[in-house]
Amino acid sequence: VRIIDISVPLGPNVPIWPGSRGIRLHWSKRLDAWYECNNTYLNCDTHVGTHVDAPSHFLVNGATIEQLPLEVLIGTAVVAYLPKVGVIAARDLEDLELAPDTERLLLRTRNSELWAAEITEFREDYVALTSDAAQWIVRQGIRLIGVDYLSVGTYGDRVATHRILLEAGVIVVEGLNLYDVQAQEYEFICLPLKLVGAEGAPARAILIRRDL
Numbered sequence: 068v069r070i071i072d073i074s075v076p077l078g079p080n081v082p083i084w085p086g087s088r089g090i091r092l093h094w095s096k097r098l099d100a101w102y103e104c105n106n107t108y109l110n111c112d113t114h115v116g117t118h119v120d121a122p123s124h125f126l127v128n129g130a131t132i133e134q135l136p137l138e139v140l141i142g143t144a145v146v147a148y149l150p151k152v153g154v155i156a157a158r159d160l161e162d163l164e165l166a167p168d169t170e171r172l173l174l175r176t177r178n179s180e181l182w183a184a185e186i187t188e189f190r191e192d193y194v195a196l197t198s199d200a201a202q203w204i205v206r207q208g209i210r211l212i213g214v215d216y217l218s219v220g221t222y223g224d225r226v227a228t229h230r231i232l233l234e235a236g237v238i239v240v241e242g243l244n245l246y247d248v249q250a251q252e253y254e255f256i257c258l259p260l261k262l263v264g265a266e267g268a269p270a271r272a273i274l275i276r277r278d279l
């Protein structure tokens with residue numbers, strides 16, 4: 068069994084969306100002569116690093132993160148590699164010739180090289196989906212889409228892409244590190260924190276291969 072951790076390390080160096088406060092751990096207790104334990108507080112943007120968007124991120128009265136179905140967050144996923152594209156359009160997804168029963172699709176692009184190189188600055192020129200690609204995903208019956216940078220939509224047109232997916236109930240996983248991950252099928256597990264009422268949450272995401 069091979070387990071591949073496709074979540075990114077959450078620390079002060081993780082690249083963050085412009086204006087985000089990112090993530091900070093504060094010590095509230097230090098183990099010393101007076102305290103019996105260490106204790107930290109977490110101060111965190113819910114969209115930091117590897118995370119899941121809930122429908123309420125973009126939709127009035129949309130479902131919140133703890134309401135998302137685990138049956139969709141866990142199951143067989145296809146990793147596809149799109150090394151050459153600068154944006155992902157419907158045609159690029161069409162060309163993947165996915166099996167018609169594909170339910171979960173994770174897209175590896177040149178973005179993953181940014182994680183591998185530990186680039187800490189936010190990059191506006193990341194690869195993401197156009198709104199016609201989002202429509203294609205909905206038409207195809209895909210229930211979960213994962214991308215390897217901080218937004219499923221391009222920097223210039225991210226609202227439409229998010230709305231199309233979230234309105235259709237497609238679960239959006241962002242900030243995956245798919246560097247060096249082969250394009251094939253895996254078992255996929257993604258568990259966002261059960262934050263009551265939140266419109267997103269950091270998640271641990273892994274791939275499993277059993278046939279080695």
Ligand SMILES: [Zn+2]
Nearest residue numbers: 114120241267
């Ligand atoms: Zn997000």
